[in-house]
Amino acid sequence: MGAKSKLQAARLRADWTQAELIDALVAAADRLGVASPSPSSWKTLISMYENGRRPVSPDHRPLFREVYRATDEELGLPISEKVPELQAAPPSTLLRSKLPVPVNPEMLKYLTSVLDQHAQAEPLVGPLFLVAPVEAQVPLIEQMCLEAYGPLRERVLRLGARYTEFLGWLYQDVGNSDEAMKWTSQAMDYAQELNDSSLMAYIFQRRSNIATEAGYAGHGAGLASAALRYAPDLSPRVRAVVLRQLANSKASLGEHAEAMRAIDQALEAAVQGDDDDPMAGYCSVAYVEMEGANCDLRLERPENAVGTFTESLQHWPAVQERDRGLCLARLATADATMGNVESAHAAAQQALRIAEQTGSARIRDQLFRLQPRLAPWRKLVEISELNQALDSLKGAAV
Structure with a gap:
């Protein structure tokens, strides 16, 4: 047929x-x-x-x-164009490497310290300057995971999962969903060997996020649902971050009731959670409220989103500049949808500056989605200049 x-x-x-x-x-x-x-x-x-x-x-x-x-x-x-999740990653060149690497507590301490520094810098500088140094360290991590045995193997695998998941996140934020899914799937390999339910659920929701942002919301919803199979074993904050991702996938599918139900459940879990949760401490009530506002935006309910975005920006931490840019881009889109052209322009200008500084494709793509919303005012000088700047950014991204 x-x-x-x-x-x-x-x-x-x-x-x-x-x-x-x-x-x-x-x-x-x-x-x-x-x-x-x-x-x-x-x-x-x-x-x-x-x-x-x-x-x-x-x-x-x-x-x-x-x-x-x-x-x-x-x-x-x-069928040549496949969901990134289904594309098999090429065999690692490390399997052909015969060079021994040091696997000892001192090396683990050093690499953990380096990764922590990268993770602390990432919300401020964005992914642009971090992909290269992190990816340069991953071959060493992979080789250690191939060679480690005995009491140190679990620690090495956990470090491998952290590095590869982080690299997947960086690639997602620069707009390369194939590489993002490849590295995040490698993190899942390590989590499965560890048989760590929380880690597997967390990585499932990361894969869900990558698939949803790449345009495969159905696949994303399936991956988030797979993460919820581990719900009895999850801390409140990990459960919250999984539920908010399910909500985003459902909102992208236009399933309003299911998206809002998932956000409500995520809020309940976040209230019970601990800011010191080692895996998802960032998933606070305020974070889930922001994600709920993004769901409202996806579901064409900008009036519900503007207030949350505006309130959040008044208390935004200075060290989270990249995420502030994403919030501004979403606020601009919500304002434009409601016809608040001056507010939309002001927020978009700030978001554009941060997108250029950090190289974040997530900010950039949200601004590209803003452009059709500004079409009724395209002849205004300010909007025309903004569109020119966004067109230049789009050309550079191709």
């Missing part, structure tokens, strides 16, 4: 006309924050796609997967 009949069958199973499919595709593009053709262009494209006169564009495949909740194979699409 070819792509033509499978795409048509998917639409018929949904009982949609082409016009209804177009509405669903446009809504999915807006929900995922990606560009969408005009409805008239979609009409032509759908006809060509369903009749096999033209292969489905790689840019449009995520939208068809999203609206039909189906895989490329089920839709008859080329």
Whole structure:
């Protein structure tokens, strides 16, 4: 059965006309924050796609997967473009290395200290200047994980999980979801050998976050749900961070009630938690409230989000400059959606400066999603200049 009949069958199973499919595709593009053709262009494209006169564009495949909740194979699409989670990482070159490395308490103490310093610097400087030094240290960590045995092996594996999860986070923040998923999946390998329920749940939610931000919200929701299978073994803060990620995935899917239910449960868990939680101490009530506001923004409820973003910025720690930039970009989007163009412009200008300084793709992408919201005011000098700056940033990111 070819792509033509499978795409048509998917639409018929949904009982949609082409016009209804177009509405669903446009809504999915807006929900995922990606560009969408005009409805008239979609009409032509759908006809060509369903009749096999033209292969489905790689840019449009995520939208068809999203609206039909189906895989490329089920839709008859080329299967070369796969979810990053499903792509097998190439074998490590370290398996070919015969050079011995020191595996001792002193080396573990040194590497742990270096990683702690990187982690402390990251919220201030962003990922741009940290990817290279962290990645340069990972081969040593990997080799230690290959060679360690006896009483030190558990400590080495935990260090390996921390390093590779952190590197995955850095790659996610520079916008490379494939590398982010690769390194985070390697962290899961170490967690599984340790048989640590909390660590496995935490890494599941990190993989969920990467998949959701890459446009695979269904996959993200599945990974977050997998993390919740360990719920009885989780500390309140780890449970909270998993639930807030489930909420983000559900909001990206447009499932309002489930997203809000997950946020409410995350708030309950965060209240019970401890700021000193070694894995998710950062997931405080204020953090979950911020994530709830982001869900409101994804669900087109900006009026519920503006107040939370504005209040949070008044108390933002100076050392978390990158996250402040993301909050400003989200506030700008919420303000623009409500028609508060002056406030949107002011917040966007600040966010743009931080995006340029830190190299954070998460800030950058949120600002790109802002641009269509500012379209009604594009002829204003301030908005025109902002759009030019964002277009330059977009060109540099390609």
